[in-house]
Amino acid sequence: MKTIGIGLLGLGTIGGGVFKALAEKEQVMAEAAGAPVVLRKVLEKRPVDIEPSLLTTDFQQVVSHPEIDIVIELLGGEHPAVDLIRESLLAGKHVVTANKEVIAKHGAELLATAGEKGVALQFEASVGGGIPLLLPLQHGLLANEISTIYGIINGTTNYILTRMSQEHTGFGEALKKAQELGYAEADPSNDIEGRDAAYKLAILASVGFHTTVRPEQVYCEGISRLTGPDFLYAKELGYEIKLLAIAKQAGDQVEARVHPVFIPQDFLLAKVGGVYNAIQIDGDLVGQLIFYGRGAGAQPTSSAVVSDVIAIGQAIASGRKVPSAMRQARPKTVRSISELRTRYYLRISLADKPGVLAQIAGILGDRGISIASVIQKETDETNQTAVIVLMTHIAREESMQSALSDMRKLPAVKRISNVIRVEE
Amino acid sequence: MKTIGIGLLGLGTIGGGVFKALAEKEQVMAEAAGAPVVLRKVLEKRPVDIEPSLLTTDFQQVVSHPEIDIVIELLGGEHPAVDLIRESLLAGKHVVTANKEVIAKHGAELLATAGEKGVALQFEASVGGGIPLLLPLQHGLLANEISTIYGIINGTTNYILTRMSQEHTGFGEALKKAQELGYAEADPSNDIEGRDAAYKLAILASVGFHTTVRPEQVYCEGISRLTGPDFLYAKELGYEIKLLAIAKQAGDQVEARVHPVFIPQDFLLAKVGGVYNAIQIDGDLVGQLIFYGRGAGAQPTSSAVVSDVIAIGQAIASGRKVPSAMRQARPKTVRSISELRTRYYLRISLADKPGVLAQIAGILGDRGISIASVIQKETDETNQTAVIVLMTHIAREESMQSALSDMRKLPAVKRISNVIRVEE
Known part of the structure; x- marks a missing residue:
């Protein structure tokens, strides 16, 4: 009977989890794939405590192994992972990977290579951990034209924002707590x-x-500028603050951006707390869908990796051709962030003098940006500073950036404390 | 070039939606499937306004049509749908259906027939409308042992319960509103x-x-006994009331039940309102997942049906064998509801006399059921009636039913107004 041979690249946190799952799920995999799934080689340079005959530090022992059908790449990072994946595909091996950086940067090229060699390249684990996302997009939702994708797809930042929102923790303190719990890395900048x-x-x-x-076409802004007052104003105005990954398409135009947003409190995405991920997809037939689950960690990632292995194993065991993962790409234009049209939240520290609000309103009005609401609450008597919070109607990003630039030149404007886009 | 021929059974609301989607999605389907998808025949006995050469009232013209590869069954109901599906499979046609009743009652037999004939039987649209549920369970989550499935999988009842909870509408009025909006049928009993x-x-x-x-192994209780006070007490106690479909497995034991439940307000499922569906799945590797979307309607159902057609079309066009939908069934025992262990909410109308609560507590205590909390608020002075609300700790269903039976015999108990199980 044919067996499905596996080569595993990397035995870190994720690799270790998959190693464990492959051992524990031996029977499930054999039953589901229709043939035994056998781990043949593990590439790892650090010392690890596994059966020595499995272990190698030489990639050639994996890629040229005649009994390895599927290479699982779990090294992470761009290099050397991208080269090892490419060489594996070229050697006729199917590849399963959780590597978001490699797939984001080199996915099109690697999928083309896989297609030429008639092998599969599967990467469900690269987005949303164990949540089945690419499978529905590649199969179960194929009848749909997808108009919008909204994703809370980074557990670390969602944990930090949840603490800042619910417990009024500062950014630094929330980050420290995330690091203590293992939800954030020592260098959390990514x-x-x-x-x-x-x-x-x-x-x-x-x-x-x-x-x-x-990835370089995705506009990207992080969460480190958010402060306590932003969360308080958001609540008062009926919003939550989330780091949202947003992709929209209309015709041959695509927009793709990652930044903090105000979303209405009654959106289900606003209620997604802690390290959980949630992805909302809008299709023309299906309407609004949300997928929710744990987006990271060794076990959820193993769920996706092992399921991908089973899918390829089924095809190998039954002698079927493995279907290619992505359809031929249609050329689309990715729009610049400056063309975005959305609403904005502005928090501005002002000298508490008459006429300042009129100057700000004038700068906005000159660019066709109208104000939806104003909150002015705090006045710090000592240094004569007032804080105003503005919500605008829909405006063009380019106009807003120009307005902000002019506002900064006003002597009475002490600081533009924050500018946050609104999705609703 | 090979084309994928379609025969469509039924042109009602759902059939009409799929008919429209097949026409509108011609290019998408051809691109995704790798071959043109062409509608060859439509079986419908009522008068409909489509191209007459497509229309037939004779099933034989569909099942014996040499250029029909896939039969889409959208008649609904058990008969004659089950026979037409069976005959289609026996004639070597692939079948896509949205028919929950046929699949629930005859799925095992029909899948076996499909397997023998080497054709596909796909039924994603039978559960959760356009939400991809069976695809992840059959593929993307295969590595997992699923312990629990919680489903809000009936939009009609969820709409009614949402109105009752949020607007304090009575059951009859909420049902009437649902019927006016087309969310409930004239005969809503199913x-x-x-x-x-x-x-x-x-x-x-x-x-x-x-x-x-x-389906006859699924314990089933509807929502018509729920009244306004139940929703008020639920809120006070920190819960929402939902009609939940619950399936759990542990070892070779399975439980499967549909009934109203108290679920904690902070569960995401408690926040699913209106006609939306949401299904929570717990797997050993992936942890908790939730899938959310529109569970009914012509368009969401078309999304699932057309995607199933594309999946089969891809296999036909590339000459691949279509993978069978369900793995060989493992024998499991479905437990009786009497073996259930859960917490209970009880609302009881009593004669307002001393010692009655003690009698009730005694009946519960005799069966090892302990009380977690008691609310006693209303006393109707005119007819000397008090209402008490009890939350129990975990108890066995059999013991609870025996206790309820004894309580009903107490002269001071005027009515057991409701008994609702708790999931948390």
Whole structure:
């Protein structure tokens, strides 16, 4: 009987979780795939405590192993992962990976290579951990034209924002707590600057819109500028603040951006707390869908990796051709953030003098930006500073940036404390 | 070039929606399937306004049509749908259906027939409308042992319960509103008695647990006994009332039941309002997942049906074997509701006399059921009636039913107004 041979690259946190799952799920996999799934080699350079005959530090022992059908890449990071995936595909191996950076940056090229070699490249685990997202987008929702993807796809930042919103914790303190709990890394910049989410959004938008959105085309703003008052004003105005990954398409135009947003409190996405992920997808037939679950961690990632392995295993065991993962890309234009049209929240520190609000309203009005509501509450008598909070009607990003630039030149404007876009 | 020929059975609300989607999505389907998808025949006995050469009232013209590869069954109801599906499979046609009753009652037999004939039987649209549920359970979550499925899978009842909870509408009035809006049928009994949800749960549990749960094995209780006070007490105690479809497995034991439940207000499922559906799935690797979307209607159902057609079309066009939908069933025992262990909410009208609560507590205590909390508020002075609301700790259903039976015999108990199970 044919067996499905596995080569595993990387035995870190995620690799270790998959290693464990492969052992524990031996029977389930054999039953589901229709053939035994056998781990043949593990590539890991650090010392690890596994059966020595499995272990190698030489990639050639994996890629040229005649009994390895599927290579699971869990090294993370761009290099050397991208080269090892490419070489594996070229050697006729199927590849399963959780590597969002490699797929976001090199997915189109690697999928083309997989297609030429007649092998599969599966990467469900690269977005949303164990939540089945790419499977529905690639199969169960194929009848739909997807108009919008909204994603809370970074658990670290969602944990931090949840604490800041619910417990009025400052950013630094919330980050420290996240690090203590293992939800944030020692160097958290990839998460808090939104780059992790941007990689995932590039993958979601590419798959959902049947095109190629490159990560550098995703506008990206992190959460480190958010402060306590922003959360208090958001609540007062009926909103929550979330780091949202947003992709929209209309005709041959695509927008893709990651930044903090105000979303109405009664949106289900506003209620997604802690390290959980949630992805909202709007299709023309299906309407609004939300997928919710744990977006990271060794076990949820293993769920996606092992399920991808089973899917490929089924095809191998039954002698079927493995269907390719992505349809031919349709060329689309990714719009610049400056063309965005949305509402804005502005928080501004002003000298408490007559006429200042009129000057600000004038700068906005000159650019066709109208004000929906104003809150002015705090006046700090000592330094004669007032804080005003403005919500605008829909405006163009370019106009808003120009207005902000002019506002900064007003002597009475002490600081533009924050500018946050609104989605509703 | 090979084309994918379609025969459509039924042109009612759902059939009409799919007919429209097949026409509008011609290009998308051809691109995704890799071959043109062409509607060859439509079976409908009522007069309809479509191209006459497509229309037939004779099923033989569909099932023996040499250019029909896939039969889409959208007649609804058990008969004659089950026979037409069976004959189509026996004639070597792939079948896509939205028919929950047929799949719940005859799924195992029909899947076996499909397997013998080497054709596909797909039924994503039978549960949760356009929400991809069976696809993840059959593929993306295969690595998991699913322990629990919680489903709000009937939009009609969820709409009624949402109105009753949020607007303090009575059951009759909420039902009438649902009927006016087209969310409930003229004869709503299938929905409000929970039978519709029971069919869907039988399918979800069968697919999710890789076994066969028959609809008559699903314990089923509807929502018509719920009244305004139940919703007020639920809120006061921190709960929402939902009609939940619940399936759990542990070892070779399965439980499957549909009934109103108290769920904590902070559960995401408690926040699912209106006609929306949401299904929570707990897997050993993936943890908790929730899928949310529109569970009914012509368009969402078309989304699932057309996507199933595309999946089969892809296999036909590329000459692949179509993978079978369900793995071989593992035999499991479906437990009787009397073995359930859960918490209970009881609302009881009593004669307002000393010692009555003690009698009730005694009856419960004799069966090892302990009381977690008591609310006693209203006393109707005119007829000397008090209402008490009890929350119990975990108890066995059999013991609770025996206690209720004894309580009803107490002269001081005027009425057991409601008994609602708690999930938390």
